[in-house]
Amino acid sequence: MNNLKGKHIILGISGGIAAYKSVTLLRLLVKAGAEVQVVITPNGKEFITPVTLSSLSGNPVISDFFTANTGEWHSHVSLGIWADAMIVAPATASTLAKMANGVADNMLVTTYLSSRCPVFVAPAMDLDMMAHPTTTRNLATLRADGVRIIEPAAGELASHLVGRGRMEEPENIAAVLNDFFGEGRPLAGRKVLVTAGPTYERIDPVRFIGNFSTGKMGYAIAAEAAKQGAEVVLVSGPTALADPEGVTTIRIESARQMLDEVLAHFADSDIAVMCAAVADYAPANYVDRKIKREHDDVDSIALVKNPDIAASVGKEKKPGQILVGFALETDNAEAHAREKLARKNLDMIVVNSLADAGAGFGTDTNKVTVISRDKTEDFALKDKREVAKDIIDCIIRYL
Ligand code: C5P
Numbered sequence: 001m002n003n004l005k006g007k008h009i010i011l012g013i014s015g016g017i018a019a020y021k022s023v024t025l026l027r028l029l030v031k032a033g034a035e036v037q038v039v040i041t042p043n044g045k046e047f048i049t050p051v052t053l054s055s056l057s058g059n060p061v062i063s064d065f066f067t068a069n070t071g072e073w074h075s076h077v078s079l080g081i082w083a084d085a086m087i088v089a090p091a092t093a094s095t096l097a098k099m100a101n102g103v104a105d106n107m108l109v110t111t112y113l114s115s116r117c118p119v120f121v122a123p124a125m126d127l128d129m130m131a132h133p134t135t136t137r138n139l140a141t142l143r144a145d146g147v148r149i150i151e152p153a154a155g156e157l158a159s160h161l162v163g164r165g166r167m168e169e170p171e172n173i174a175a176v177l178n179d180f181f182g183e184g185r186p187l188a189g190r191k192v193l194v195t196a197g198p199t200y201e202r203i204d205p206v207r208f209i210g211n212f213s214t215g216k217m218g219y220a221i222a223a224e225a226a227k228q229g230a231e232v233v234l235v236s237g238p239t240a241l242a243d244p245e246g247v248t249t250i251r252i253e254s255a256r257q258m259l260d261e262v263l264a265h266f267a268d269s270d271i272a273v274m275c276a277a278v279a280d281y282a283p284a285n286y287v288d289r290k291i292k293r294e295h296d297d298v299d300s301i302a303l304v305k306n307p308d309i310a311a312s313v314g315k316e317k318k319p320g321q322i323l324v325g326f327a328l329e330t331d332n333a334e335a336h337a338r339e340k341l342a343r344k345n346l347d348m349i350v351v352n353s354l355a356d357a358g359a360g361f362g363t364d365t366n367k368v369t370v371i372s373r374d375k376t377e378d379f380a381l382k383d384k385r386e387v388a389k390d391i392i393d394c395i396i397r398y399l
Contacts, residue, residue: 001174002231003181003188005033006246010079010115012088012108013053014095015043017158018124018167022089023048025170026056032174037062037079039108041095062107076107080114085177088112089150090124090167093135099147100138118180122150122173127163150176185229186396192230193269194222195262195309197237199255201282203301204291211277212361215239217326218275220388222247225271228392233269235261237276255279255306266313266321271395273324274310275350277361282306314345324348324395328361337371348372348398350391356381370394 009029013022029036038053038061050061062074088095088108095108099121104110112119121142129135130152139149150173154164168176182188196218200208215236222234223244232247235258243249252258255278266272281303291298310325317323325346327337330353337351351369352359358381359367367381370391379390 001028001032001178003178003185003229004029004174005231007034007084007181008082009034009036009177010083010086010111010117011036011038011057012086012091012095012111013038013040013044013048014088014090014092014108015041015045015047016090016092016124016167017047018090019044019047021167021170023052023056025087025089025173026053028170028174029177030056030058032178035059037083039063039079039111041106041108043092043094044108062111065107065110074107076111076114079111081116083115083117085117085120085180086112086115087120087122087173087177089120089122089170089173091121093123093125093129093132093138096121096123096135096138096142100141100145118148119146120148120150120173120176120180122168123152123165124167125152125165126157126159127161127165130163130165148176148180182229185227186399187225187271187392188229190230190270191268192222192225192232193262193265193272194218194225194232194234195236195258195274195276195278196222196234197239197241198277199237199258199279199306200253201255201279201306202253202286203283204287204289206290209279209281209283210238211279213237213277214362215241216362216364216384217366217387218273219244220384221273221275221391222249224385224388224392225273228396230271233265235265235276237278255282255309259307259309259312262309262313263316266316269321271322271324272313273391273395274313275326276309277328278309279306308344310346311344317345322347322395322398324350324391327351328354330354334369334371334376337369341371341373348394372398 036057040063054061098109150168153166155166197215198211198213200210226232226246234249284302284304323346333353337349341349356367358365366387370377
């Protein structure tokens with residue numbers, strides 16, 4: 001259900017006995033990480049209490065146009081713009097009729113008319129109401145208006161009659177919404193781990209060994225993977241960039257800290273993209289006070305080799321996991337990159353040549369070649385966000 005994470009969903013509840021199932025639906029949506037705003041019709045409140053719904057959604061339940069004692073107006077317009085999807089469950093014959101004809105006499109229908117997002121309805125009513133030409137006509141109108149109908153199942157109804165009209169089960173409604181948000185998002189259901197930025201290796205409390213990496217390329221890759229539906233963890237060295245939208249960002253400072261976080265998340269990942277410019281060396285001895293020119297007279301700093309994070313992950317890699325590395329080369333780029341691909345047990349390596357103007361560190365653009373065991377693809381100089389899309393597309397084709 002990870003396509004629902006962070007999604008804004010309006011749950012419209014109208015007055016039918018199936019309203020009790022909406023509590024389960026609400027719980028499933030919230031559990032999947034969606035933010036849910038419940039809008040209920042006056043009749044809906046006869047079947048299920050707003051207290052239950054507001055407790056589970058964590059948001060006040062909207063029913064009336066105004067709050068009686070304060071006169072506060074509830075904006076269906078901003079609610080309609082806020083939402084990524086609206087689901088009306090149960091949708092009674094009366095609510096479907098109002099929606100089909102624009103009878104905006106309650107908050108649910110008013111919100112529907114203001115919504116810009118995809119709208120789903122899960123009809124629930126007695127079999128004869130369901131089979132009535134009026135309902136059939138209203139559903140056809142709604143369908144033509146772009147509303148997606150989650151068809152009711154046949155079974156025993158509240159009237160004890162058996163027929164078509166049972167609201168679809170909450171688990172199936174949640175699955176329809178989850179699939180909807182996964183559509184056209186080929187990384188839906190996959191976990192992606194990305195490293196980005198430089199690492200800082202402390203010399204003393206005020207000095208470090210670092211490099212000019214800004215993190216832009218790795219952040220763009222993390223954002224693109226999230227956009228394609230992946231659950232993304234970004235392990236980032238010090239950067240001036242904001243956390244990418246929809247990505248779990250973990251900030252670290254040194255190569256050792258990056259290694260610990262990467263190893264903690266790799267086993268759980270389907271794809272790992274090692275984009276960080278990890279410092280190759282760290283000072284052998286950290287001095288825990290500021291080194292002073294006058295007393296210390298330092299003329300050299302002893303260094304130790306940092307762990308190779310990509311290579312460590314390469315050793316842990318299981319069949320089915322994909323590991324992508326980067327290489328920044330100045331000469332003989334493809335040959336060096338192929339050697340790294342093999343030595344670090346990578347599946348794919350993205351090469352940027354420092355020989356190309358506008359490629360590599362600090363710039364907003366990059367020019368890359370993506371190499372896998374049996375393929376080499378060259379891309380033009382582009383904005384790093386577009387380069388990220390090319391790289392993610394290469395990974396998707398590789399899957
Ligand atoms: O060997 P080189 O530094 O050129 O390899 C670059 C690739 O290895 C990049 O994917 C980089 O993120 C990764 N790397 C690493 N840990 C290191 C050095 C490089 O993960 N200590």
